[in-house]
Amino acid sequence: MATFLWGLASIALSLAALMAFAWVVQQRTGNSGWVDTIWTFSVGLVGACSALWPIAGEGSGARQWLVAGLVAIWSLRLGTHIAIRTIGITDDPRYAAFAADWGLNAPRRMFVFLQNQALGSVPLVFAIFVAAHVPLPALRVQDVVGAAILLIGIAGEALADAQLRCFRHDPANRGKVCDVGLWRWSRHPNYFFEWLGWLAYPVIGLSAGYPWGWASLLAPVFMYWILVHVTGIPPLEAQMLRSRGERYRVYQSRTSMFFPLPPREGMAA
Template identity: 75%
Template structure:
């Protein structure tokens, strides 16, 4: 059996371990959701689970050796992302009785909501595989010493985390002002994008392709190209599936014409200067 097939077998084994780990952890999220009745904890557990499994996969031994500097760097990056976002979601969840998005699903599912929620969360765990595999392949770039690319990847993630944290803080500050009750936040980053927190979340996942793909020799590490799955998948999820579509529907129900006006002058995803009458 040649080296490529041995390597492919190893990657498949790692992938199976990642799938099993996320399945078990999301089953735990389902138990918490069922017992508390607050589905907001689902996103908290998913974020911490992704950080835990991602860091573990980054530190997966290479040829029996201890973790090299790049493995530690990638593990640290995903851990920092997980702790920041997971803590933010946990604080938000503690202040609500239920997440309106998941509550809408439960209402639609009716008496079968418990079973369908379990299946939904298992699918959410499986949907994390492109993200986790990107982390795994980035950590295993075949050179132990850190390169300029690795530092650039770290910078990309820092910018993503910082931008998302700033957007979250601006939105929280807007909502805690009683004068803004019923209004739409269009201050700071929210003037340039209707979902700047989602944009920076997506931007941060570009860190792993930057680390995984060799700039000087793109074919040196073919597995590195799999890291592109992370930003591609995250963009699809945020823009077309569980991110923007249900959130904008909710905002239209609660804010009506005010939100339609906001849509007409503010870019949906990528931060762009406000333009009256055009929704990007």
Template identity: 70%
Template sequence: MTILEYLQALLAMALAMSVLMALAWMVQQRSGNSGWVDTIWTFSVGLVGAAGAIWPVGGAAPNARQWLVAVLVAIWAVRLGGHVAVRSRGISDDPRYAEFARQWGAAAPRRMFLFLQQQAWGSIPLVFAIFVAAHAPAAELRLQDYLGILVLFLGIAGEGLADAQLKAFRADPANKGKVCDVGLWRWSRHPNYFFEWVCWLSYPVIALSFDNPWGLASLLAPLFMYWILVHVTGIPPLEQQMLRSRGDSYRAYQARTSAFFPLPPRDGATA
């Protein structure tokens, strides 16, 4: 592929994400439930990523790797988007976005629109990594393509397990008001975020090779996702909300449990 073809695809994907997140803003404004924002974002990345994966090159039909990557991102989007949709349907608003709206005051609708457009353009490294992986130059599937599948399914399985453990913990009336500190949550305060990050490692695994200089661009996906989850819209606002609702019990949990990467609990951890 030529540089121009890469740039054309990049622009098309960026515009598509912008339009889809404008739709997310409309849904949020009409429903009053900002939880739908993350649902629409997930399906948008899946849709745009899959479309980019099968983007035709020189009029040729999509090859096996393009279809493989399209299927992988579709599986990721359906699993995560479905989970977030079920969660959003059961709440009146997402506390993270609700706190943003409270801080923004009367300017909340305009600020939310701009914030979601930032999310759209910030998603470009993700969809571009998918595009680069799908368009790796080798004609046949290689060992690293199968390793990429393994990494993605490891991430999906780990995230699904973490979500299931948290759901089961919250469903037990005896745990009301307590901090989930069982299973994967004993090793990481945010194992679902960690395994979501693992999913994005699959695309560099597929894309990186000596004959594909564009493959380096795929590294932007896990780097960007780590930054977002750990430093921006993931851990910081969620932990602020948990500190408000759980207080000292959550501070004790923070003291003994790794924030992101699963690690053995520090002294004082309980089962």
């Protein structure tokens, strides 16, 4: 038990330090888009290291390498995507709106906000840690299933990002709302597939006689909460309503917010 508690503390301290670095970058550059880039790489780095961290003097086994590889693939794909997007903007409108509301207290409030983000990321990385350290030597079918779920999540999110990018690059779509491909079925298909990928860790981590495995359920629960109720959908939809107005309200009325569902018909854009 002490080993897992020490791992939890190490994860928390590492994430706090890395998000403090994200705050420094945001303050120096004035571009809060780098916050999400650093967060993604931070979760990937700490997650992969925690997966490979030996317990009771044992070396890294196949499951540890599998989990470390999966989180590394996720982090590199998403982090690179966000970094490329950030290079092309002057600031992230979601964080810019927060800063405008905070006024002169924006630097201090941003630091606290990012530390809260680090704290909220601890359950995610701890889920990676406990999934990697299931005390069974050989890979099981459920490990393969978990890996498949994460890879499907990565592929689905990449497809949604590509569809949105192509839509935005077409001059004919200027000022319009993306409602093609996956975006016709969900207003945030990239967020849905991001959440789906985190279901991989309880699939891998839950095992008979391994009580710590229940902690892996924290990953999809916290990711859903973050995306749907905190830093994901609420500020993004507020920004879209400001920039697209009635077009986005019509899109909201016919399209599922999160889970992909057939669009409701009879409502024109």
